[in-house]
Amino acid sequence: VPRVRAISNNATNVVRTLLCTCVDHYASSYGDRGWGCGYRNTQMLISSLLTHTGYNEKLYKLWQDQKPPRSSVPSISRIQGLIEQAWSQGFDIQGSEQLECRLVNTRKWIGATEVVTLLSFLRIKCQLVDFHKPTGPGGSHPELFNWVLKYFESSVGGEFTPPLYLQHQGHSRTIMGIEIHRDGSLILLVLDPSHSPLQMAQLGDTNSASTALRLLRKNESAMKARQYQIVAVLGMIEADYQYQQSKIIRGCRIPQDR
Numbered sequence: 043v044p045r046v047r048a049i050s051n052n053a054t055n056v057v058r059t060l061l062c063t064c065v066d067h068y069a070s071s072y073g074d075r076g077w078g079c080g081y082r083n084t085q086m087l088i089s090s091l092l093t094h095t096g097y098n099e100k101l102y103k104l105w106q107d108q109k110p111p112r113s114s115v116p117s118i119s120r121i122q123g124l125i126e127q128a129w130s131q132g133f134d135i136q137g138s139e140q141l142e143c144r145l146v147n148t149r150k151w152i153g154a155t156e157v158v159t160l161l162s163f164l165r166i167k168c169q170l171v172d173f174h175k176p177t178g179p180g181g182s183h184p185e186l187f188n189w190v191l192k193y194f195e196s197s198v199g200g201e202f203t204p205p206l207y208l209q210h211q212g213h214s215r216t217i218m219g220i221e222i223h224r225d226g227s228l229i230l231l232v233l234d235p236s237h238s239p240l241q242m243a244q245l246g247d248t249n250s251a252s253t254a255l256r257l258l259r260k261n262e263s264a265m266k267a268r269q270y271q272i273v274a275v276l277g278m279i280e281a282d283y284q285y286q287q288s289k290i291i292r293g294c295r296i297p298q299d300r
Contacts, residue, residue, distance in 0.1 A: 043218065045245045046231060049255045050221055060194035061219035061231070062205040065090045066115075067242045070235045074118060079214045080152035081118040082235035083207050084160065086216045089115050091275065094202045097166070100278055104164055122146045125156055128163030133289045154209040154271040155291055162288035165279040170293040173270040177297055182262040185296050186270055187228040190220050193274060204275040208232065210267035217272070221259070230260040 043064050050059040066089040068082040091097040092115065116124065122145035129138035137155045145152070154170055161168045177185040190206065197203035206217040219231040237257060244254035271293070279285050 045251070046218065046255065046258070049245065049251045050219075050231070053221075053252070053255075055223050055225075056221050057224055058222040059219060059231075060191070060198065060222075062090060062194075062203045064093050065205045065216065065218050065233065067233050067237070067239075068115075068235060069237060069239050069242070074149075077149045077151055078118060079235045080156065080209075081121050083214045083216045083233075084121055084152075084157055085115045085118075086233060086235075087157070087161075087205060087207055087273075087275065090204045091166070096202075096278065100165060119146060121152075121160065122148075124163065125152065125160050128159045131163065131289075133163050134159045134291050135289075137291070153214065154207065154273050157207050157209075157273050158291050161273070161275065162279065162285075162291075165285060167276045167279045167284070167288075169274045169276055170291060171272045171274065172293040172295045173272070174295055175269065175297070176266070178262065180263075181266045181268070183265055183270060184262060186265065186272070187220070187230065187262060189272070189296060190217060190230060191222070191228055194220050205233075207273035209271040209273075210269065218258070227261060230265070231255075231258045232260050233258065 043061050047059060047061055050056050065086050068085040068089070070078050070082055074081065088101075092101065125145055126143070128134070129143055134155060137159065141150055141156075158168055158170050171189065173183055173186045173189075176183055193206065194203065208215045208217050215235070216233040217230055218233055221229040221231065223229060234257075241254065241257060244250040247254075279288060
């Protein structure tokens with residue numbers, strides 16, 4: 043995050059850069075290429091949460107019986123197991139039936155609803171936002187860009203801002219921040235599990251840093267899938283009644299249905 047901030051701040055056409063507090067990039071590997079992106083973006087989100095004392099304490103308590111190191115991000119197979127556990131406790135019954143209640147030792151994709159299921163099960167409060175149709179010319183999604191801007195603006199001055207999980211048909215990525223350019227345009231800064239560690243390492247090399255940032259930058263014309271979903275982390279689920287309520291996934295639709 044500090045490297046991206048420095049490169050972005052040095053760009054003459056950028057007026058302002060808003061970023062998450064921290065995040066580690068997790069790349070797809072040979073073993074999960076083609077089906078593991080949902081898990082890799084979940085790992086990116088958890089890598090950020092584990093650096094925050096509040097989330098770290100809670101998560102560590104929840105899975106200390108498995109004795110992982112305090113800062114360890116769960117592997118794909120462990121995430122699969124945790125989602126199965128959530129299903130067995132009544133989280134997202136509909137979604138679990140679609141995946142036949144089984145993920146461990148499979149190459150099944152997971153999407154935004156499984157990420158919400160996992161986080162809710164871990165008592166992490168989150169919001170699922172469904173950008174269910176384009177809101178701009180040529181199939182673009184200006185409302186998504188405005189929503190992301192508001193998310194990062196509202197956390198300015200706060201102690202902790204997690205990244206956002208971004209899903210569209212067949213692929214998911216992680217939004218680590220947003221740039222506001224001189225011409226008023228908004229540019230998302232997006233981490234993609236299909237980027238290799240080598241490509242990401244270029245961010246640390248002064249000669250290739252600006253080229254590397256181009257990999258992360260996405261303007262409106264680069265975001266033209268028919269629908270997108272975003273998962274945002276909003277805090278912890280403290281009360282038991284909220285925990286029970288979180289077993290049913292409720293998304294917020296943008297634009298709102300008339």
